[in-house]
Amino acid sequence: MPSISKPVAAHPSLQKNQLGLTIRDYEGAMSTLCAGCGHDSITAAIVRALWELSTPPHMLVKMSGIGCSSKTTAYFVSGAHGFNSAHGRMPPIVTGANAANRGLVYVGVSGDGDSLSIGLGHLCHAIRRNVRMAYVIENNGVYGLTKGQFSASADVGSKSKRGEDNRMSPIDPVMLGLSLGATFLARSFSGDKEQLVPILKAALAHRGFALVDVISPCVTFNDHAGSTKSYLYTRKHAVPLTETDFVPGAQEIVAQIGANESTSVTMHDGSVVRFRSVPKDYDPTNKAAVLECLQDHQNRGEIVTGLLYLNETAPDIHELNQTPDTPLVDIPFEQLCPGSSALDALQEEYR
Amino acid sequence: MHALGNQRINDFAFKLANVNGTGSASANGLLMQAIFRMGIPVSGKNLFPSNIQGLPTWYEIRVNKDGYTARALEYDLMVAMNAQTYARDIREVRSGGYVLYDSSWPLDPTLSRDDAQFLGVPLARMCNENFRDSRERILMKNIAYAGALVAILDIDMAIVEQLLDERFASKKALRESNTRALMLGYEYAREHFDCPLPFRLERMNANADKILIDGNTAAALGCVYAGATVAAWYPITPATSVMDAFKEFCERYRKDPTTGKNNYVILQAEDEIAAIGMVIGAMWNGARAFTSTAGPGISLMNELLGLAYYAEIPVVVIDVQRVGPSTGMPTRTQQADILECAYASHGDTKHILLFPANPAECFEFAPHAFDLAERFQTPVIMLSDLDIGMNDWVVPRLRWNEAYRPDRGRVLDSEELQAITTFQRYMPENGSAVAARTLPGVHPNGAYFTRGSGHNKFGGYTEVPDEYQEVIDRLLLKHRSAAPSIPAPVIESRPAARFGVITTGGCDLAVREALDLLDRNGTPAGYMRIRGFPFSDKVANFIDRYEYCYVVEQSRDGQLRTLILNETSAGKEKLRSIRSYGGFPLSASQVISGISSYVEAKVAVYL
Numbered sequence: 001m002p003s004i005s006k007p008v009a010a011h012p013s014l015q016k017n018q019l020g021l022t023i024r025d026y027e028g029a030m031s032t033l034c035a036g037c038g039h040d041s042i043t044a045a046i047v048r049a050l051w052e053l054s055t056p057p058h059m060l061v062k063m064s065g066i067g068c069s070s071k072t073t074a075y076f077v078s079g080a081h082g083f084n085s086a087h088g089r090m091p092p093i094v095t096g097a098n099a100a101n102r103g104l105v106y107v108g109v110s111g112d113g114d115s116l117s118i119g120l121g122h123l124c125h126a127i128r129r130n131v132r133m134a135y136v137i138e139n140n141g142v143y144g145l146t147k148g149q150f151s152a153s154a155d156v157g158s159k160s161k162r163g164e165d166n167r168m169s170p171i172d173p174v175m176l177g178l179s180l181g182a183t184f185l186a187r188s189f190s191g192d193k194e195q196l197v198p199i200l201k202a203a204l205a206h207r208g209f210a211l212v213d214v215i216s217p218c219v220t221f222n223d224h225a226g227s228t229k230s231y232l233y234t235r236k237h238a239v240p241l242t243e244t245d246f247v248p249g250a251q252e253i254v255a256q257i258g259a260n261e262s263t264s265v266t267m268h269d270g271s272v273v274r275f276r277s278v279p280k281d282y283d284p285t286n287k288a289a290v291l292e293c294l295q296d297h298q299n300r301g302e303i304v305t306g307l308l309y310l311n312e313t314a315p316d317i318h319e320l321n322q323t324p325d326t327p328l329v330d331i332p333f334e335q336l337c338p339g340s341s342a343l344d345a346l347q348e349e350y351r
Numbered sequence: 352m353h354a355l356g357n358q359r360i361n362d363f364a365f366k367l368a369n370v371n372g373t374g375s376a377s378a379n380g381l382l383m384q385a386i387f388r389m390g391i392p393v394s395g396k397n398l399f400p401s402n403i404q405g406l407p408t409w410y411e412i413r414v415n416k417d418g419y420t421a422r423a424l425e426y427d428l429m430v431a432m433n434a435q436t437y438a439r440d441i442r443e444v445r446s447g448g449y450v451l452y453d454s455s456w457p458l459d460p461t462l463s464r465d466d467a468q469f470l471g472v473p474l475a476r477m478c479n480e481n482f483r484d485s486r487e488r489i490l491m492k493n494i495a496y497a498g499a500l501v502a503i504l505d506i507d508m509a510i511v512e513q514l515l516d517e518r519f520a521s522k523k524a525l526r527e528s529n530t531r532a533l534m535l536g537y538e539y540a541r542e543h544f545d546c547p548l549p550f551r552l553e554r555m556n557a558n559a560d561k562i563l564i565d566g567n568t569a570a571a572l573g574c575v576y577a578g579a580t581v582a583a584w585y586p587i588t589p590a591t592s593v594m595d596a597f598k599e600f601c602e603r604y605r606k607d608p609t610t611g612k613n614n615y616v617i618l619q620a621e622d623e624i625a626a627i628g629m630v631i632g633a634m635w636n637g638a639r640a641f642t643s644t645a646g647p648g649i650s651l652m653n654e655l656l657g658l659a660y661y662a663e664i665p666v667v668v669i670d671v672q673r674v675g676p677s678t679g680m681p682t683r684t685q686q687a688d689i690l691e692c693a694y695a696s697h698g699d700t701k702h703i704l705l706f707p708a709n710p711a712e713c714f715e716f717a718p719h720a721f722d723l724a725e726r727f728q729t730p731v732i733m734l735s736d737l738d739i740g741m742n743d744w745v746v747p748r749l750r751w752n753e754a755y756r757p758d759r760g761r762v763l764d765s766e767e768l769q770a771i772t773t774f775q776r777y778m779p780e781n782g783s784a785v786a787a788r789t790l791p792g793v794h795p796n797g798a799y800f801t802r803g804s805g806h807n808k809f810g811g812y813t814e815v816p817d818e819y820q821e822v823i824d825r826l827l828l829k830h831r832s833a834a835p836s837i838p839a840p841v842i843e844s845r846p847a848a849r850f851g852v853i854t855t856g857g858c859d860l861a862v863r864e865a866l867d868l869l870d871r872n873g874t875p876a877g878y879m880r881i882r883g884f885p886f887s888d889k890v891a892n893f894i895d896r897y898e899y900c901y902v903v904e905q906s907r908d909g910q911l912r913t914l915i916l917n918e919t920s921a922g923k924e925k926l927r928s929i930r931s932y933g934g935f936p937l938s939a940s941q942v943i944s945g946i947s948s949y950v951e952a953k954v955a956v957y958l
Contacts, residue, residue: 058795061636074800074812081791082800083635085628086658092583092625096632096640097791099581099616104636104792122628125621324612328580329637329790331614333757336578338604340751343576347748350562351388 018054026051028076033068038190038216038231039138043075045193046107046136049200050077053248060105061097065090065119068145069111069138069216088119091126091135095317098131101327102318105204106133113143116152116171123173127180127209130316134203134210137173138190140218141229148221159226172298173213174308178291183316184210185290185309189238190217191231192305199307201246207268208316215303239297242284242306245274265310273310284310361391361416363550365428365504368440369493372404375432378493379410380743381514382500386414387563387745388510390555394420394860396742396936401588401681407436416555420745421861422936427550428504430496432474437462449548451499453492470544472499477535482528491532498536505547507554508537560748566739567643569710569749570669571596573717574641575604578757579667581640583618583629585648588681589737590671593643623648627655627666634665635801637790639721639757641667646675646688649695649732656730657696658803660826663777663788665724665760668692668732669717671740674934683934684737686856687906692732693884693914699823701830704884705733705838708859711746712882713739719838722758727833728788736905738936739857761787768794776801776810777822784829830885837883840890845875851893851900852946853926855881855911858937862903865942876901884914891919894926901949903929903942 014022026047031040050060057079064070066087073082085093094108115123115137126135141154150158153173154166177185184206188196196214203210215234217223223230228237248271265273265285275284283289290309297304324331338346369375376397383395393414400406413423425445431437431452437459441450446466452458454471463469474495478488501511511533519526540546571593574582584594598617605614620626626642633640644652649670659666672688674680692704703723707713716733724731761780768774768789776799777786786808789797799810807818808825843863854862859880866876879893879900894900894915902912909928915921929945931937 056795058798059792061791063632079795079798081789081798082802083632084800084802084804085631086654086803089624089628089655089658092620092628093632093635095618095625096581096583096629096634097636098632099618099629100633100636100638100640101792121621122625125625129618321616321618322611322613323616324607324610324614328614328616331580333578336580336605336614337576337755338600340753342604343572343749343751346572347562350564 017051019056021051021054021057023047023051025057025079026077028078029074031075032071034220036219037068038140038214038218039069039072040075041190041193042136042138042196042214042216043072045196045200047076048193048197049204052197053201053204055105055204059103060107061094063090063094063097063106063108065110065114067111067114067143068218069109070114072138073107073109088114088117088122090114091119091122091131094133095126095129095131098133098317099321099323099328101329102132102323103327103330106131107204108133108135110135110137112137112139112141112151112153116173120152120171124176124180127177127182127211130183130208130314130320132208132316132318134200134206134212136200137211137213138216139173139213139229140216140222141227142218142222144218144221155228158228159224161221161224173211175291175294177211178287178294178309181314182211182309183208183311183314186211186307187213187215187303187305189215189234189305191235192238192240195240195243195305198244198246201248202244202267202273202307205246205248205267205269205271206310207312208314234303237301237303238305239302240306241282241293241297241304241308242275242278244307247272247274265312268312273307275307284308359550360553361414361555363427364411364413364423364425365430366426366440366443367410367412367430368433368436369408369410370433370435371400371402371406371408373493374490375408375410375493378497379412381494381511382497382506383412383743384514384563385506385510386412386552387558387561388514389507389552390558391552392416392418392420392557393745394422394742396422396738398935399682407433414552416557418557419860419864419867419939421864422938424938424940428548430500432492432496441467451496451503470499470503470540472496472536472539474536477539478532481531481535487528491528494529494532495536498533499540500536501533502537502540502546503544503548505551505553558745561745562748563743563745564710565592565741565743566707566710566713566735567592567671567741568596570643570713570717570733570735570740572600572749573714575600576714576751577639577718577721579639579641579721580615581618581629581633581638582615583620583626583633583640583642584644585620585623585626587623587645587648589673589741590643590645590648590669592741593669593671623651624655627652627668630666630668631655631659631664634724637762639667641669641721643669643671645671645673645681646691647678649688649691653696656702657698657700659730660696660700660702661698662801662803663728663786663826664801665721665728666730667720667724668730670732670734672734672736674932680934682737684857684936685905685932685934686734686736686858687908687910687932688734689906689910689914692734695730695732699827701827701885703727703729703731703830703833703837705731706855706882707733707735707739708856708880708882709739709746710744711749714749716838718755718757723833723836725760726758726836727785727829728760729829734856736857761785763787763789763797765794768796771796774799775808777806777808777825779808779825784825784832834885834887837885837887839887840882840893841878841880842889842893843878845870845877848875848877848897851877851879851897852903852942853879853881853893853900853911853915854903858903858905861937861939862942864939865946868939868943869946881911884918886915886918890915891921894919894921899925899927901927901929901946903937903945905932905937906930907932
């Protein structure tokens with residue numbers, strides 16, 4: 001119930017970011033999700049990532065579709081503009097918003113129903129357009145608000161709360177992203193904030209579409225024995241493949257700590273993503289190698305987590321469309337309207 | 352030469368029957384443009400199939416010195432270039448008319464008619480003798496029949512030469528072969544026929560301040576002038592050329608001269624749902640954005656039109672109507688999206704509609720559409736149709752008012768936001784039904800949460816009946832309050848008129864021609880062309896003035912009539928219905944026979 005607001009009483013000892021804001025300034029309305037919902041942990045990670053990045057709240061746009069996950073955009077950064085749109089339709093809405101104003105920071109929060117069923121086509125095309133945004137899928141394999149139907153990410157053999165087996169193969173957003181030419185693909189677990197926060201920061205700094213698939217157990221409809229998206233199952237089967245440090249450009253000095261040059265990627269804005277504990281021969285910029293590695297682990301029934309693939313060189317939506325650095329919304333009308341003399345001249349061609 | 356006394360000058364219609372994909376469009380366009388440049392009122396209607404190559408296609412040209420250029424159903428001349436459709440084409444010529452055909456092969460004697468004259472021109476044979484390349488032989492046949500028409504209709508050869516010069520300015524070889532083909536037909540006709548025919552052309556000066564343009568091009572140009580920077584679309588006949596034209600104009604007028612960057616984005620979406628979503632996102636962010644589509648696209652956009660309506664986000668949609676339902680007939684015209692657009696989406700929704708009647712209004716209404724959308728923070732759908740959108744029309748030169756500045760509606764700027772502590776998104780301002788909005792990134796005090804779920808006037812989520820109703824009731828008031836800002840209906844009163852005739856959009860020319868004919872026969876009638884929805888009071892006042900009115904439109908179910916019945920106090924018995932919905936543009940004779948059938952029946956058939 002967003003109408004119930006928590007008092008923002010910042011304790012004097014709370015740390016401040018570059019804007020002089022505490023983490024409380026990045027919080028939102030009180031969550032209405034079930035106690036223990038994985039989504040709330042992701043919300044907390046988003047709050048931390050944005051605070052650590054010192055993103056000005058009013059320069060942030062929070063977009064979502066419909067579903068439990070999509071509700072969470074109300075639960076972080078109440079000083080940002082939010083848009084809880086229609087089921088599955090968030091990607092085109094962000095695409096248009098981003099096309100109009102490239103000067104804002106875009107976070108999309110979606111779920112597996114929203115992104116992998118009703119909105120799957122839109123997600124694919126937002127990836128292809130390389131819309132500059134962090135796109136978080138809060139993936140629990142189940143429809144919560146409609147009480148427990150399988151979603152398209154439910155694994156083969158996963159049991160519903162009513163005891164039915166899922167026998168159709170799941171859609172894996174990371175594999176899908178690889179095949180579509182995605183430029184940033186990560187997977188994490190809502191219970192692993194240490195891994196998730198730097199991934200989200202890197203996603204927010206990425207110049208292009210950053211897909212972050214977060215396994216997020218549904219405590220009400222998908223946390224039972226037989227589920228492959230429960231807390232227990234995920235903790236048992238998650239394999240952190242890469243560990244990521246995100247080093248903002250302004251804090252270059254930190255990068256000295258044990259940096260492994262061969263697995264560092266410099267982001268477009270000068271910040272650095274540094275991969276720690278990367279398995280031998282794993283190159284997060286080599287699509288073929290990433291695909292092979294992911295398939296290997298999948299065959300072993302493991303859920304690979306980490307920042308798995310990154311391409312900082314592909315053109316984003318604005319480069320593809322050759323738009324100016326000035327956001328289109330800021331171009332004065334006088335520059336957009338050709339005027340009456342141009343109209344007179346043009347009409348000579350229509351004679 | 353035929354006896355001068357029998358000559359009909361600048362008043363006839365002819366039809367060209369072709370095979371799709373053989374290059375006939377270029378020759379037919381040349382003829383139409385030449386007649387336009389002769390200063391004669393003219394219209395050209397392309398009646399084409401949903402096909403790339405092979406199916407029959409027709410082009411009709413009507414010239415009329417008095418300016419009646421709606422579709423004519425009587426053809427004085429048939430240019431029969433498609434053997435597959437000879438039988439029906441030859442049948443369509445009026446008694447006493449002419450058929451020009453390719454006499455390279457003998458005409459089936461069973462097709463012959465005693466009451467029509469046949470002009471055989473061996474087009475294929477002449478082209479085969481004069482051109483080597485097989486593709487060229489096919490293409491040049493079209494220019495050759497154009498040459499024959501120049502001779503038999505007295506089209507000004509100097510103008511045709513000039514047009515060829517312009518078209519092939521940089522293609523000398525093509526210019527030469529076109530001239531050669533043109534002269535083949537021209538000279539053959541001069542030699543073998545009594546030129547010109549009893550109906551012919553003569554220069555006039557009716558087009559000095561006119562242009563020849565299609566509605567899709569004009570609408571796109573209007574969007575450029577309105578300052579649209581984001582366009583999203585999915586390819587669909589007959590709306591595709593809106594975006595083709597928008598792209599062309601943007602490349603011309605919207606490239607930054609120093610950086611070469613594009614001051615626009617055109618997004619070819621994955622479907623119409625995405626296209627409208629992109630428009631919503633862009634306009635939510637403060638840009639002027641639009642999409643162009645046809646009926647099937649509107650069906651898909653229903654969901655998000657409801658979101659834009661309820662969350663109060665401006666949206667501009669150009670719907671170039673085609674024949675439905677379902678895929679229907681994609682290359683044929685209709686006005687059957689009216690109800691779908693008026694009430695698009697589930698729940699209680701009502702949208703602002705604009706009904707342009709010709710390309711000039713497509714241009715003029717485009718900036719209106721953006722102004723209305725932003726002022727009333729709601730979707731605006733401009734309903735053009737295939738006839739307006741894809742055919743070339745002779746319209747007055749487009750004018751642009753240099754003083755025009757976009758009406759952005761109530762958008763709080765940084766200073767205004769600085770002065771307030773809490774922004775309440777859906778709180779109406781001083782007696783207006785419109786609430787102020789804010790744009791992302793402008794000021795921290797402007798942040799709010801947009802949602803398609805139940806919300807109260809503060810912008811918060813609600814499931815409380817009173818809070819929900821307060822907002823949804825204001826939306827109804829807001830829609831009504833837009834009525835005075837919608838382009839007013841065009842009303843032409845006639846003294847002693849016994850009844851009124853109401854119509855909309857592209858029916859305009861045919862209905863006005865019919866009313867002039869009726870007037871001359873002693874049956875004057877009042878005329879009203881509705882140009883938008885919600886209806887202004889003028890609509891109801893017009894209906895009140897008459898004992899009964901005819902509503903002339905192009906849908907099976909009489910959708911305009913239904914909208915009037917639903918949105919005014921007019922009674923069913925007062926509104927008689929005349930409908931033409933087979934897919935071709937309306938003609939005056941259909942209007943007259945519609946009215947006559949009511950009169951003959953002496954009883955109204957109510958729907």
